[in-house]
Amino acid sequence: MRFGVIRFPGSCDEVDAVLACERVPGASAQLLWHGDADLHGVDAVVVPGGFSYGDYLRVGAIARFSPVMESVIRFSQEGGIVLGICNGFQVLCEAGLLPGALLPNVDRRFICRQVNVEVAQATMPFTADCAAGELLSIPVKHTTGRYYAPAEMLEGLEADGQVVLRYAHDGNPNGSSNDIAGVRNAAGNVFGLMPHPEHAVDPLTGSDDGLKIFTSMAHAHG
């Protein structure tokens, strides 16, 4: 299993994502430069957290047009597994690979906090190593993490089981609709979440619950 982690000039958590991928037994990870359209044959792509191109116009808006993202869009259309974390989630929404959008947190402030998220869908390829209803302790850190989708779209997501993770009871840190912390696309091969599973891969630094996302991806690859 070879993970590719995108590196934009303003990425912050790309090295953390590589380290997390490398904790998966038998897996390796490499950085993919934003200006290079070649995905170098990786088996799965992680779009990491950070501020891609400074996020000046609107989070994720400009990154979506980078050469590497054009390739990631094609990769996903061919069924490739794509995980977007935090800024990566925002980029995937802007790219139209995931439904909805991320808005500024209700209290407008950056928030860094360990939260519990509940696994709403324990399915391939991202959460198969979790149990449905399981609580994962994973940190969030963002200013623009309030998940939004128009009412009709939201109903559709719920009905189709596209809501993968929810903030646990009373723990919604940003005002997301339906406590949504992570959603997948209709085909199921693209998943975005605001919490940072790559920062929950070692009990020494807080929790290793997030590792299950990466091991699930490896198991899905086979």
Added chain:
Amino acid sequence: MPTVDQAITLGLTAAEFALIADKLGREPNEVELAVFSLMWSEHCAYKHSKKLLRSLPTEGPRLALGPGENAGAVDVGDGWVVAFKVESHNHPSAVEPFQGAATGVGGILRDIFAIGARPIAVLDSLRFGEPTSARSRYLLDHAVGGIGHYGNSIGVPTIGGELYFEEPYEQNCLVNAMALGLARGDALIRSAATGIGNPLVLFGASTGRDGIGGASVLASAELGEADADKRPTVQVGDPFAEKKVMECSLELLERGLLVALQDLGAAGITSSSAEMASKGEVGLDIDVALVPLREAGMEPWEIMISESQERMLCVCEPAQLDEVLAVCAKWEVGGTAVGSVTGTRALRVFVGDELVADMPVPALVDDCPLYDLVVEAPAAGLYPAPAATFGAGAGAGPRETLLALLASPNIASRLPLFEQYDCIVQSRTVRRPEQCDAAVLALPESPRGIAVSIDGSGRRVACDPYTGTIEAVLECTANLACAGAEPLGLTNCLNFGNPEKPHIAWQLTESIRGLGDACRALDVPVVGGNVSLYNESGGGPIYPTPVVGIVGELPDVARAGRAGFVRAGDTIALAGPFAPRLAGSELAKLRGDELPDGLPPIDIAAVFEGQRSIRDAVRAGSLSSVHDIAEGGLLVAVAECCLAGALGATLDLDPLLNQERSTPRPATDASLDEVLFGESPGRGFVVSGPEEALLALGEHVALDILGMVGGDTLKITSGTLQLTAALDELHAAHVALAPLFP
């Protein structure tokens, strides 16, 4: 030609102006005067503090890089060094708190990667007026926003810091930022320009009029009425630009392409180029016509002193220039060769072929006159008593006092700030804010780690500059001891008023004497620091505020200490040579008491011996929790342990109140309030763990068993003293700062 009056407007004295002419052998022109006015400013030349700073110890067994470079560094083993430095951005933050604090973080990060270390952490030390003041709340909110904006965006965790609210900071807030970096010891790079003919490359953001006059106007004179007029000169930070400059710098170094690297800070190209030339004992020619500009029509002197952020200067060999520029292009940071190294020992500025300034480098860097301070201890207290906010009368029993202290601005939880900072990026953070008294980071590929804390209570230094400064150092080492860390090196930022006033000079002199004595007693070298003077305005001087940051190491981060109680049934004890006093304490402040004239003397070696015992117990993994008793005293510390661990406690304080107790503390004349709420910085710890572990600790340090962890209330039963407070009540008091961030 500029006149002496213009020189005085730029902050020089008539005598300094004459000396400049003497060094040049002629009158300076406009460009030269602008350059000299900055190089000879307090900010760059330390002309009122340099003689005193020379008394500080700068040698130590683990020193890797001492004062003089952009940052100091200590050896943390396995070939790794940790670089660190603290710096002030007080005046810019008072004018525009968001950008001032943001660029303060940006500047200290550049100092770290300028020596070739990857920044791994930021801590901040903040001082504002009381939060009852709308201005203080504005400054706090925006300074916190600026710190978060910069640190969060650039991917460096903000892992700790401290915050005090005191009236004397109302007109002069303090924003000090500390950064740490990690590097291989053999990969550090110096700033000395060498190799005659080598090109000088400027990279990073383009140059505009930001911060022109910033160094001389903003950092070396008291703020006056016209602060609003200074707003256009404030530097604006761009963390995305800095992120690219940082990655570019580190890649240039990793590829071995550079001879020297230097960041551009106060006084921009002027001070950076002069320092590089001075250290390398060479000259530099710079053509300002080649500098990429953001605004049209900039004068040569404006280009030379602009403080536009996110810029670096480097020297490389001619054969490497193309590759250097290619790396700059990869990171979109616009590298431009703007000059070259010469053998002239002069800093020469050109516009194309026209020579517009020609100054001997030693005159710029070494020949600024250093002044002896006129020192006089004040006859009477300099500071009015704080306004009383909590009565000592009826109804103010221990329970009410405890809750008032927990809710007081200087003690309440800092999480409402810390949650606005990314404390986990880079995957090293083993202890986050308020999990332990010091932040703990893991080192690569090893069980070892480092701990870091930043401390400095200005009010106690105002009571006694000598002892108060020793206390600041001991408070910092106590925090490290709680993590299990041994101190390796210290950085400091000395924030004081106008040193040309004899009583301020006395504060500064006494404080530096205390800092030196503490460092020598602990065998901890000063690896670098910063001085911020003239922090006074119409409202009088600030509390003298030496802020110390200490980096320590621990052999096994898996055993790093925790502040919060961990396990119901654990025994609780007070450990250390605790000698609580109310004078100068937080409770005394709430009651509006006058500041005492002097603090009790400290036996530094004995206090540090106690801390060493605590550190050894933490390293052995025998304790469940350990927390230093700081502001608010014993009862507040116990309550903080309860809150951090979400566990109650039941205490019997008879061992402390009974005259026949086993240990000689507190003083036999201590009142009940003094025992419960008195302070004795660095000397007392609340520890919990199995009883036998605590008794074993008691063989090395004074220790009294006080009670047991458990339940959801804090209960105290000791004869007539009965107190019960539910965790919920304690928590409600402790979150008092949350409303400051609406």
Added chain:
Amino acid sequence: MTTRARVLIRPKAGILDPQGVAVEQALPALGFSGAANVHVGRLVELDIEDPSQLKSMCEKLLANPLIEDYEILDAS
């Protein structure tokens, strides 16, 4: 030959706009009464050769139609 164009982008009606709420709540505290429905958006100014491209620019990049409305103020 270019034209100066301005595009106003604002949160779609009905979407919670915390910046707008914050400003709305701050105004009375400063003594300004009677301000309501405050929203914070952004203004993009650009010199453009072919103003007919503006609409497509807005929909592709300048605004996110899911959460934002845009208005081309002038392109003359």
